[in-house]
């Protein structure tokens with residue numbers, strides 16, 4: 533197969549998948565979990581910097597910006613129909629959309645406040661802002677994520 537033909541075949545295969553609902557839901561779930569893992573990754577990196585486990589303190593602003601950007605897209609990773617399959621997302625997300633929106637908003641606000649604090653480079657602001665951010669993860673996980681046994 534030529535290179536062009538194999539690219540074409542891949543495009544055809546991907547578009548065929550897009551029209552199959554279960555595959556799409558599966559993709560949405562995997563994408564959501566990947567976004568959450570990125571959020572968790574930034575959280576771990578930030579925690580390492582705050583606890584002085586690394587000399588890379590100057591990178592804090594990068595992780596804070598990444599966290600704020602990801603908080604900004606958090607609302608988009610829970611589309612209708614992505615509630616069944618290999619997911620820990622609870623039906624409450626779609627059954628109580630107003631409550632869920634509030635949990636997302638809390639996260640967005642805390643992530644942007646943390647971003648501002650990180651830019652200030654003032655530990656007296658960074659510490660409490662990090663605590664508030666962590667609370668918003670916990671709040672949403674407690675109400676909208678299946679508990680691990």
Ligand code: HEC
Pocket residue numbers: 561564565566568569571572575606618619620621622632635636639665666668669670672673676677
């Ligand atoms: C608005 C709700 C909400 C907020 C806020 C939120 N999460 Fe999540 N998180 C979820 C849900 C729901 C899942 C389960 C997703 C799934 O399985 O489809 C999840 C899953 C995860 C996972 C596991 C991903 C995987 O499958 O491997 C990690 C790690 C994670 N969240 C970290 C965080 C951190 C850290 C924060 C805060 C900085 C945060 N989350 C904020 C709702 C939220």
